[in-house]
Amino acid sequence: MNGSSFHLEKGSLRLLAAALEKLDEGFAFLPPSGESPATVQEIENVLNEVAERLHDNFPYFHPLYAGQMLKPPHPVARLAYALALWINPNNHALDGGRASSAMEKEAVAQIAGMFGWPKHLGHLTSGGTMANLEALWVAGELRPGAKVVASEQAHYTHRRVSGVLKLPFESIPCDRAGRMDVDALRRRLEQGGVGTVVATIGTTAMGAVDPLPPLLDLRERYGFRLHADAAYGGYFGLVDSLREESRQTYDRMSEVDSIVIDPHKHGLQPYGCGCVLFRDPAVGRFYKHDSPYTYFTSQELHLGELSLECSRPGAGAVALWATQKLLPLVKGGEFAGMLTATRAAALALYERLCADRRFIAASPPELDIVVWAPRAGRVSEASELARRIFAEAALRNLHLALAELPARFFDLAAAGVERDRETITCLRSVLMKPEHREWLDRIWVILDAAARAAFAEHTTKSV
């Protein structure tokens, strides 16, 4: 903030101290109750030990961490969350957190607004898993015993959660871009028994976007419930550099029946922040319960009466509200600009990979995730090389990820690679920080060095 170099931003801490004073002032009418803890020294000792322990992590905050879906929250989210902890509201019920419940409703309504829903039913959850569980639970209540289908690249949580809900589940094959194969879905629908189709808007492995326009056409004909798992990709509708096909999908998000989005993935939030939205608020009837012990000071429906989870962190809602206040979810805004930068980084990496004979890229990124394989004689060798490059890059402080994908996602014939295995271990990079765009040259230098080392070792070994 003052131009001095740092890794972990600390300047904003003084804002927290000031805001805490302001928060305290609001309770000045009460007789004093607090004292500074007598055990400050012991707390300090423990905290220092914690800092030591936390060194045992990959540096998720740094642009050279370009592996999995991980990044720290925005400073405003971190500070607002911390500030709320002095109150520690529980958004189970209005009595547990009036202000934070109101802020949750406002923040969730803004997310719904981003999807074009002026009216909705929705709330925050502990994450995408719980949010999808609620969406599939409601789907199951509306279509008892009918099948849930999702693409074979959908998050594994759908199969598992369907099991929890005792709903039958089936996978639908994908095309080479990792998107649900619409013809395969149509053939499956012809056989009957499908109650719910899950469209993944940004798959976890590749960021592939299942095509909504043809799925919506199929819904007309077959009458299934359409759920969009946009846990990762939900915010990308704000970006103006999408491929035409992805654009068409985002433009029709308002027509699905339910949506899941994870503010703790691309919404700059600390973990513990997912969101489920229903287009028809009437599904609230399934949540009905008669709690003998909760909160009847208000006539309004409590958020806790519309959520499967009971206690939920009010601080999470406060952090989300603060973030969206600073960075509204609008096209052309600063937040949209951040996503545009992550996508630009992914496109730039993809271009370099395509121009380099040592690599075979999968289909072009739809969001900000890039997947590629080293070129080798056989798929098994390419997989081995991918693991080596991954390790060599990590030695040089560049953290990538590995993914196991169907080998047919790559144009092996054109690359002259023999398919001796059905799946390929490939390299994957989630470029989810805006800084990745500026850092791409440096990332490439390291990737190049890591690849040289891995290929050199490979050649020596195979001679």
Ligand SMILES: *Cc1c(COP(=O)(O)O)cnc(C)c1O
């Ligand atoms: C991350 C993710 C999930 C699971 O969400 P959690 O927040 O990790 O529980 C589900 N679906 C998709 C597409 C995801 O990317």
